[in-house]
Amino acid sequence: MKLFNKKKSDGTEMIGRSMGQETWRRLKKNKGAMMGIAFLILLFIGTALASIFYDYDKDIIGMTRDRFMAPSWQHLFGTDNMGRDIFARVIYGAKYSLFISFGSTLIGLIVGLFLGAAAGYYGGLVDNIIMRLTDIFYSIPYIMIAVVVVSILGTSMSSLLFAMALGTFCNFARIGRASVMTVRDMEFVEAGRAIGLPTWKIILKHILPNCLSAIIVQTTLKVGSNIISASSLSFLGVGITPPTPEWGAMLSDGRSYIRSSGWMCLFPGLAIMLTVLALNLLGDGLRDAMDPKLKR
Amino acid sequence: MFRYILKRIIILIPTLLATSLLIFWAMDLAGGDPVDQILPENATFEQKAALREEMGLNDPFFIRYFRYIGGILKGDMGESYITHRDVFQTFMGRLHMTLLLGGSALIFACIISIPLGIYTALHQNTWKDTAAMIVALFGVSMPNFWLGLMLILLFSLKLGWLPSGGTGGFKYLILPAVTVGLGLAALLTRTTRSAMLDVLRQDYMTTAKAKGASRNRVIYNHGLRNAIIPIITAIGMQFSYVMTGSALAETVFGWPGIGRLVVDSINKRDTPMVTGSIILCCVLMAVINLAVDIIYAFCDPRIKAQYSGKG
Amino acid sequence: MKKVFFALLAVIMAATFGFSGVLAEGIKDDLVIGVAQEINELNPMMQNDQINNNCFALTHERLVFLDNGHGYEIYPEIAESWEWTDETHLVFHLNPNVKFNNGTPLTADDVVFTLNRARSDDPTLSKVSGQLGLVTDVSKIDDYTVQVTTSAYSNELIYNFGSYPLAIQSKAAYEDANNAEPWLVGSGPYIFKEWQEGQYVTFSMNEDYWNKEARPSYAKEITFKFLLEASQRAIALQNGEIDVCVDPPVTDLRFLEEDENVVVHTQAGTRLFYLGFNVAKEPFTNQKLRQAVSAAVDKETIIAIVLDDLGKWQTSVLNRGAWSFLDNDQIEGGYTYDVERAKSLLEESGYKPGELTVELFTPTDDPYKTIAPIIQANLKEIGINVDIKSMDQATLKSECAAGHQQMFLWRWNIGARVDETYRELFYTGFPTNYAQLSDPVVDDLADKVLTEMDQDKRLQYSYDYQNYMAETVYQVPLYVPDLVIAYNKGLVVSDSYDDAGILFAGGGNHFWARAYVEL
């Protein structure tokens, strides 16, 4: 319904450069979103620099004698049970968390949209099968699916990506389906069909742009929640394996030392929280900026 | 209404069948021979072969699957490889712990979030609203198992006020419930606020004011009664989150609920336990969703009419 | 909703406050032990897990009492005496006073029934038939005499009769159609009361215990609380919620040591953690390479990081504390940590630094997940890349049994029998021979150690075995963690069989039946 209205009042053209510019103009006014973007940029730069300046074998997974050092100027976040600098590991580890969450969201997005669009476009049996499939993934608590999948495929980056994409795709399938359903029978789609445009072109040219803003917002928020999911899985021992400095795995390691060396848990958790916060701020900002009607 | 419930239950059946097939298949793919789980580590090859035959593990996949489904229809979900106890009974024996944790978390979340959401909506764009929303955003962004660890660090280790885990009286419930509830509260605060803001814009609110209804009456009698509908929807949608959150909080706090049961069983490759628990979780979620829908119908006459109309 | 909630709350609170109380005489009437695992079976012969066995030690009795803690002395329990009448016949003379906890006397019929049931290859009856593989017949001579016939003499068979899976059960209970859980009937000082899954298991005192005079019990109830997280166990102990904390977290030990109400007890352990090779698969068919790995692994650092120095490293494959165990200085040619030597051994093996990448299979949980990266870093030093593959323990066992691994991390705990290491880990074709080893020298020595009746020769064979293993490095033994137990300072502990008290066993088979807390 919302999409329908938008279509009518704004026309398709607004999803072009002008929409991007307009969104950016509004987004710039949103302090939270700007802070989110700034943090994310900083994090990207930080993790890129860390990859250059730190030696993985020596600084990230190498052991030293300085075990359990409390935070100090020398070790900003302290050191862990193997004497590794937690600051280095947190910054370096950002790329794992970011890669997994972006990667899984992207896979989920593509698969989900494709399935959703197909379900919405063809309707009937196809729709039924695809939607029941997403129902299954909705009805089982997500963590359980992920734990099953990862423990079956073995703990590795790719199985983690796959497991998390499974938890992600249903959201996008629903968005895709809903937006395809609303525009499926509208005149311009009929017209496209009448002049013999292939189906995929219709979907790509006319239908996808209509759910673009919903997708962008959902993607941003999903990347955030996938960071949490990935770290949850690592925490449960089925995610990234040590000694990889993934944040959740670091938390899981630190848990045994929480009483004597609380900082081992504090900083990786803070890193997760702030990154997700930044993504949420950006997501909220984008939603307000792309759909001003929703604001206030 | 009754027919509607019946219809929902009928729809549930193929979903459950598909779920059970998927899980059964997935657990079948998994490495690890069940026999290795059941027998002591130093069992002989002969013993293993005998057990494999005895359990029918040599049969083709679909035979085993249909045998399993047949068992379920007869009320037998099999027994755990590890504890040798009935899966259904084990699940039920732990269900109340998860319901207690999830229920308390939900109550805690509602107590905080609904008043806060209304308050912030009424004071939109003031510093109080902004501050509360920032806090809520922090809440949404926090991994709840980490929150649990931090709460343990503060309340059990530093202050020594509350136990750090296990079960027992009310004080054992506080930290896990807060851990699960806080993230939920943050989410529901955001939902309540936007639902309330949405309702406040509605014409019928002006109608009510124009009638001469007091501010409180307008907000609570007219506003909340409408805003509660999306809030209930959100709560319904968050049950999956509650279960996920519980699974993590149960691990952090050693709380013997079904979340931990499933995670532990997976780690131990306790196939019947995993398969059974996940199917039962599905049923549980379906029952909860149905309950939410029914509550929903009581709050919204339009939906109630739909159910009784179409049946 | 609310009503249900509060009702649930009330039930749970009642359940908590139900147990815990104090006796007037100055003995706490219950004993609560915080353990790291949950029990998983109530029938002794359907399992062989330490956590269960600690419970069966309360409710059941064996033919002989095996003091797991101190040199594996054997004392009478149900059997008053026993002897090998010839090379293949072992005869037990039962104590005629023994009674089951349901009041019926325990006779030769029960022993024959139990042992024959345990020997059964039907996995629904028994899962420990392997323990009696040598036994060909069990027969009753009279009401209080039982004869066990074996296919060959074994030095170690008697120890099996001291294991809890072979605790004597009641034949009558199994024949009683009304008894759904006949395995709960045992002759021990405690009776199973309740197992609340995920929370605790409770045993109450058997008021009519047959041997009450000689071996009295004190605590009215003994509860094992399953507190899986180590730090939670430690806190629970300090809060007085539990009286004993088994395996407190070594990292938090100082908090316990500082607590004046808590005693921290440490003794040498017997559970060996090791780095295993699949010696039937490239590249670890290469002995020099195995030696290089063994010399490259810094065991002391591992002990420092994983155990906070509460453990001992060793080069023998036999568990520390076992009969004939050779300590590091007694083994010739054990590969101690020496990077330079490791590098030259690698060169001798024909592999160049950096060219080799091997997979290390490791369980996902502690301590393996901490050990694995250390080994990875150690081997990196000499130019071997390690790819860590984490998996749950169940999968690890299956994978290793199938021989898919190159290297793996695992542990082995033995009781009194060295055969449990010599045969079960390394004998050709044995299911737990994860090394996939098939070496006639090893097999021959293992057989000799088991059956040689001349004890001096037998000892020498065992030394030879250990020395041979140290040289061939079919396994890199890493360390044996110390047994650490923290308990309420009122807990009465003793370390001899005759005194009232508990017996701590290095491998974790503790005997709690006579422990209590003085107020």
Next chain:
Amino acid sequence: MENVLEVKDLVVRFDTDDGIVRAINGISFSIGKERTLGLVGETGAGKTTTALSILNLVPDPPGVISNGSIILDGKEILEMSEKELEHMRGNDVAMIFQDPMTALNPVMTVGDQIAESVMLHEKISKEDAMTRAKEMLEMVGISGSRATDYPHQLSGGMKQRVVIAIALACHPSLLIADEPTTALDVTIQAQVLALIKELIDKNQMSMLMITHDLGVVAEVCDDVAVMYAGRIVEIGTADEVFNHTLHPYTEGLFDSLPNLRQRGEDLVPIKGLMPDPMHLPEGCSFNPRCPYATEECQKKLPELKLVNGTHYVACGRYAEPQFRIRRNPDGK
């Protein structure tokens, strides 16, 4: 003649993120006892804001009533306490809203919604209130048995009748009808309008009828005020405004109506659009669209001036004695 309502120099603005919206820029009018004033203008002229101001219900923030007075039965509304306002609303002044689809609370029965109005202002039991509600429903032509229905069970016309019933439940002395028929089907429009008219007469009430439909005005109103960009540009009796139109904007409104009697005559739409209330033009707000505009019009804001009798107009061109608009060449 005694006035029920007197509005003087009312100014309302909205402070939004994007700037200040000047919704009402000093309007004055009054409504006599048992008289109906029609407030006419395009969408966005400030009609609804005027109506909400009378109930002191302009959403605040962002709305601010920055100047003026609204006197109802001799009492200043803008100085009333919250309690007095609540007492006044519904009891002395009631309002019928534009869109019956959204004006009713979807989760309350219509009976409850009418009864609520009664219970708020009279000490009466719930049962009696329900009885009253049923009577009110009967009065607006709906069977009393439908009191237990929810709004979604009623048609649009019936909903508007319910809205009317709510408004009249406490016999207010002034009824504000904000485009009461716009959202309805044409056939229903006439019925509802007839109903309102009948009820007004029966209950001896005054009414402020807000509409953009001159036909409705002609049918119901005694007096007419024409609003443009937050100002009243012409006000007078219905006869004066209809038959002796003075303001070019009013003329524009008439010209854009289809004339059924002279079919075939070209419609003359007013060119251009309503000015953005955030950026009102200098001088007369209508000057960019006015066919009679001069340079003078761009500079000076015309004041509302009495022409004759009760007929006022705000147009600078009438400073020229010979100025006439096409519709009214006599200038009377």
